Amino acid sequence: MKYEAVLTTCPYCGCGCKYYVEVVNGQAKRVMPCKEDPVSEGKLCIKGWNAIDFVNSPDRLTSPLIRDGETFREATWEEAYSLITSKFKEIKDTSGPSAFGLLSSAKTTNEENYLMQKFARSVIVTNNVDHCARLCHASTVAGLAAAFGSGAMTNSIPEVEDADCILITGSNTTEQHPLIGTRIYRAKERGARIILVDPRSIQLASIADIHLRQRPGTDVAWLNGIMNVIINEGLADEMFIEQRTENYDEFLEEVMHYTPEHVEEITGIPRNDLIDAARMFANAESASIIYSMGITQHTTGVDNVKSCANLAMLTGNMGKASTGVNPLRGQNNVQGACDLGALPNVFPGYQAVTDPASREKFEKGWNMDESIPETPGLTVVELLNEAADGRIKCMYIMGENPMISDPDISHVREALDTLDFLVVQDIFLTETAEIADVVLPGASFLEKDGTFTGTDRRVQRVRKAIEPIGSSKPDWVIISELARSMGSDQFDYESPAAIQDEIASLTPLYGGISYQRLDERGYLQWPCPTPDHDGTTYLHKGEFKRGKGHFFAVPYRPPAELPDDKYPFTLTTGRILFHFHTGTMSRRSGPLNKEVPTGYVEIHPADAAKLGISDGQAVRVSTRRGTIDIPAYVTDRVPEETVFIPFHFKECAANLLTNPALDPIAKIPELKVCACSIEAIV
Amino acid sequence: MNDELRAVAAEILARDDIDGIVGLKEMHGTVRPCFFTDADQLPLMVVDSRYPVASVVRLLLEEGPDLRLAVVCRGCEERSLIELAKNHQIDIDSITVIGIACDSDTAKECNCSKPYPDSLMVGTALENWTRDTYDTYRQMSGEEKLAFWNEQLEKCNKCYGCRNACPVCFCKECELENPLWVKRGRLPPDFPIYHLIRAFHVAGKCIGCGECEKACPTGIPLMTLSHLLREDLEELFGYMAGRSLDEQNPVITKEEYE
Numbered sequence: 015m016k017y018e019a020v021l022t023t024c025p026y027c028g029c030g031c032k033y034y035v036e037v038v039n040g041q042a043k044r045v046m047p048c049k050e051d052p053v054s055e056g057k058l059c060i061k062g063w064n065a066i067d068f069v070n071s072p073d074r075l076t077s078p079l080i081r082d083g084e085t086f087r088e089a090t091w092e093e094a095y096s097l098i099t100s101k102f103k104e105i106k107d108t109s110g111p112s113a114f115g116l117l118s119s120a121k122t123t124n125e126e127n128y129l130m131q132k133f134a135r136s137v138i139v140t141n142n143v144d145h146c147a148r149l150c151h152a153s154t155v156a157g158l159a160a161a162f163g164s165g166a167m168t169n170s171i172p173e174v175e176d177a178d179c180i181l182i183t184g185s186n187t188t189e190q191h192p193l194i195g196t197r198i199y200r201a202k203e204r205g206a207r208i209i210l211v212d213p214r215s216i217q218l219a220s221i222a223d224i225h226l227r228q229r230p231g232t233d234v235a236w237l238n239g240i241m242n243v244i245i246n247e248g249l250a251d252e253m254f255i256e257q258r259t260e261n262y263d264e265f266l267e268e269v270m271h272y273t274p275e276h277v278e279e280i281t282g283i284p285r286n287d288l289i290d291a292a293r294m295f296a297n298a299e300s301a302s303i304i305y306s307m308g309i310t311q312h313t314t315g316v317d318n319v320k321s322c323a324n325l326a327m328l329t330g331n332m333g334k335a336s337t338g339v340n341p342l343r344g345q346n347n348v349q350g351a352c353d354l355g356a357l358p359n360v361f362p363g364y365q366a367v368t369d370p371a372s373r374e375k376f377e378k379g380w381n382m383d384e385s386i387p388e389t390p391g392l393t394v395v396e397l398l399n400e401a402a403d404g405r406i407k408c409m410y411i412m413g414e415n416p417m418i419s420d421p422d423i424s425h426v427r428e429a430l431d432t433l434d435f436l437v438v439q440d441i442f443l444t445e446t447a448e449i450a451d452v453v454l455p456g457a458s459f460l461e462k463d464g465t466f467t468g469t470d471r472r473v474q475r476v477r478k479a480i481e482p483i484g485s486s487k488p489d490w491v492i493i494s495e496l497a498r499s500m501g502s503d504q505f506d507y508e509s510p511a512a513i514q515d516e517i518a519s520l521t522p523l524y525g526g527i528s529y530q531r532l533d534e535r536g537y538l539q540w541p542c543p544t545p546d547h548d549g550t551t552y553l554h555k556g557e558f559k560r561g562k563g564h565f566f567a568v569p570y571r572p573p574a575e576l577p578d579d580k581y582p583f584t585l586t587t588g589r590i591l592f593h594f595h596t597g598t599m600s601r602r603s604g605p606l607n608k609e610v611p612t613g614y615v616e617i618h619p620a621d622a623a624k625l626g627i628s629d630g631q632a633v634r635v636s637t638r639r640g641t642i643d644i645p646a647y648v649t650d651r652v653p654e655e656t657v658f659i660p661f662h663f664k665e666c667a668a669n670l671l672t673n674p675a676l677d678p679i680a681k682i683p684e685l686k687v688c689a690c691s692i693e694a695i696v
Numbered sequence: 697m698n699d700e701l702r703a704v705a706a707e708i709l710a711r712d713d714i715d716g717i718v719g720l721k722e723m724h725g726t727v728r729p730c731f732f733t734d735a736d737q738l739p740l741m742v743v744d745s746r747y748p749v750a751s752v753v754r755l756l757l758e759e760g761p762d763l764r765l766a767v768v769c770r771g772c773e774e775r776s777l778i779e780l781a782k783n784h785q786i787d788i789d790s791i792t793v794i795g796i797a798c799d800s801d802t803a804k805e806c807n808c809s810k811p812y813p814d815s816l817m818v819g820t821a822l823e824n825w826t827r828d829t830y831d832t833y834r835q836m837s838g839e840e841k842l843a844f845w846n847e848q849l850e851k852c853n854k855c856y857g858c859r860n861a862c863p864v865c866f867c868k869e870c871e872l873e874n875p876l877w878v879k880r881g882r883l884p885p886d887f888p889i890y891h892l893i894r895a896f897h898v899a900g901k902c903i904g905c906g907e908c909e910k911a912c913p914t915g916i917p918l919m920t921l922s923h924l925l926r927e928d929l930e931e932l933f934g935y936m937a938g939r940s941l942d943e944q945n946p947v948i949t950k951e952e953y954e
């Protein structure tokens with residue numbers, strides 16, 4: 015009898031809880047929380063407790079598949095590699111490297127993301143590599159980098175509980191980041207003031223001191239309004255503004271237009287509530303802003319993020335413990351996928367592809383003859399648009415499911431159908447894999463070594479607990495073997511530890527991180543430039559990464575699509591506690607699926623009464639892009655004239671409805687607001 | 697204390713009638729459960745209050761019913777083995793308890809009713825320690841108590857952690873997942889039925905280890921509930937779960953009906 019408790023990191027959300035997986039005779043049996051883990055402290059959410067469930071699903075891909083007419087046939091790895099190699103070479107010869115698009119994955123390890131972008135940039139020789147961060151926090155990366163010089167969560171998860179005031183907006187924290195919810199509850203217990211700004215009455219509303227329910231898509235307006243009050247009441251931190259920031263005057267001029275009265279007209283937030291919230295935030299010794307996709311997934315996503323940055327700087331809540339601007343990243347490793355350069359404009363460590371010195375460093379590091387293109391590549395939504403137009407001919411997608419996750423799915427399907435050649439690498443035959451030419455079976459997080467980077471820049475180990483299922487292989491092995499098959503000699507790695515050593519040598523942000531140090535210390539938070547560096551709990555202490563913090567004047571712009579006579583409701587989308595993203599993992603987990611087996615639309619009782627809709631009844635929801643049939647959940651969680659649909663469920667996919675209109679800078683689609691109509695199905 | 701434990705463990709591991717020892721080891725800076733089958737592993741063995749080894753015992757016996765185990769046990773862990781035996785989940789005769797005593801800090805933290813096992817081998821039994829008697833809570837009016845629990849339980853994240861971490865929860869079909877009682881997929885779960893079902897389902901088996909509260913991500917004071925129920929059962933019936941194999945559980949739950 016062999017028993018081992020293997021310490022690893024959760025594959026679901028960005029909290030980055032570590033826990034033990036108990037393995038008996040080579041079988042993963044149970045999850046046991048780790049009481050010494052600094053994030054989870056021996057507590058988990060329902061997804062963590064059930065994280066090993068999907069691993070043994072009978073649906074796991076166990077062999078490479080090659081398209082054979084309408085179906086697939088099983089193939090050997092050699093066969094699959096040689097087909098992909100010949101197709102990739104043919105398309106590269108005839109259409110050039112810019113006809114390729116590669117999607118990396120926020121679910122896979124840092125090492126695998128590093129290899130995917132290395133494969134794109136050194137084997138295909140294109141910057142057309144991106145991943146789903148585009149759909150969640152591209153606006154964070156762009157907005158915070160512009161304001162502060164670094165696009166990540168400024169402070170750390172454990173610090174949240176010591177804040178005196180926490181402003182939470184666009185984050186349903188107890189459902190999407192339950193173990194950060196833990197810290198908010200603890201802060202409350204300690205006497206911290208909680209300000210919630212969310213159209214919906216989410217669970218945190220029950221402990222909020224103030225709950226502001228704005229109209230969806232009006233975030234710039236209420237943020238400017240709060241700042242207007244703070245400035246007019248003399249509550250701004252003059253010293254901080256003077257010493258550590260720039261461009262205050264331009265910002266001031268803009269903010270002065272946003273009187274509480276004006277803001278009430280735009281947002282629907284009663285002026286006195288706004289004033290109370292402003293005072294509460296500004297008067298706190300340490301105040302922390304927590305946000306997530308409710309801020310980022312808008313055509314004004316970057317503006318929203320910049321406004322959050324303005325508020326933190328205005329009140330001097332930067333560069334100290336328990337303060338800051340804290341975007342909560344959704345996926346377990348979306349932070350790492352960004353850090354490791356699975357983005358079209360940057361190499362690992364946010365080194366710009368437009369910078370000749372960076373290009374030279376990587377060309378040398380990877381021993382390349384060709385030069386890496388000097389312009390940024392295309393983003394996810396652009397890649398799919400170009401595919402539909404026939405300019406992108408070939409895609410290699412690892413661990414992503416744009417057929418559910420991206421806006422306007424009918425368009426995605428059309429784009430992928432137009433491709434000459436599509437390779438999908440995943441652990442399940444996802445909706446996207448179903449239309450691929452070749453499918454490569456990856457191994458799950460339990461079957462490989464690596465690292466994930468949690469939302470608070472916390473790099474932690476993923477440890478192999480069991481052997482890969484069937485003939486599946488870890489993604490780092492697949493990419494390396496494919497690269498070798500393409501003729502590269504730069505992908506000979508003995509283990510992920512060796513990949514991390516290469517990452518450290520080319521990426522100052524991760525320069526001091528090694529497996530040995532992670533084994534000794536449990537985690538390291540970047541920046542960690544050297545092997546004797548302890549890592550960084552909060553950013554911008556003493557000085558911003560970019561020098562001075564930059565105030566932006568941000569005028570309010572309405573959402574791209576507003577309700578009208580034909581589509582009188584505002585549709586907002588999001589996630590729920592019991593499921594994850596496209597449901598690929600969570601819907602194959604018995605306990606999670608049992609809780610919520612299918613989607614629903616939340617609708618206010620008054621609206622339901624008007625339309626003659628009762629709880630549980632099927633309704634038809636339509637937008638300019640599509641129509642779905644879905645059961646109604648009549649609840650006052652949503653305000654009147656606003657409805658909410660979780661996007662996890664393919665049979666009633668919210669993203670058939672959503673608007674692909676993009677933020678002009680971050681190219682993030684407006685998944686949080688569009689106009690829809692609802693009718694009862696009789 | 698670690699050295700003392702390792703010495704005792706080495707002797708027991710050398711016995712012919714023992715296949716291995718369930719205990720804790722330290723590795724990569726954290727303490728975790730381990731199945732010690734080889735004397736070479738013993739230098740890693742540590743005394744630590746943190747992990748409920750009874751659930752590891754149950755897991756091992758599920759896979760290897762004939763295993764003859766020794767188990768490093770604190771007071772609460774011995775009590776949980778006794779409860780599992782009373783409920784026919786394990787055969788206690790095949791288990792050798794290596795009892796260790798808790799210090800006063802640990803006893804206080806757990807508000808423990810008896811911080812040492814009967815089969816004590818390592819450490820000294822702590823006889824005098826002060827226990828919280830939940831007086832502030834007891835002084836609340838019925839209305840205040842209801843408001844208190846309402847406020848606490850509204851935070852519930854429905855993680856089922858209180859059940860998963862409990863060493864004496866062992867039903868294959870859990871009533872918490874029965875949509876007859878608790879609506880699925882709602883957050884917070886229906887008040888107070890979700891929590892009442894759990895409390896009553898462990899009543900009479902609950903050995904007061906506090907693992908439920910330690911696992912709760914939202915800080916609900918579940919230990920208060922456990923201890924109060926335990927004390928009531930002692931007061932009313934002179935019964936205490938985990939004290940002895942011969943005491944009959946006065947609370948009849950669904951399984952016993954069937």
Ligand code: SF4
Nearest residue numbers: 024026027031059062
């Ligand atoms: S909070 Fe996030 S990381 Fe922690 S167990 Fe739940 S899903 Fe996993």
Ligand code: SF4
Nearest residue numbers: 862902903905906908
């Ligand atoms: S204290 Fe909690 S975890 Fe321990 S036995 Fe009682 S109910 Fe179970």
Ligand code: SF4
Nearest residue numbers: 852853855856858912
């Ligand atoms: S452990 Fe806490 S949050 Fe989880 S189900 Fe139990 S009471 Fe609810």
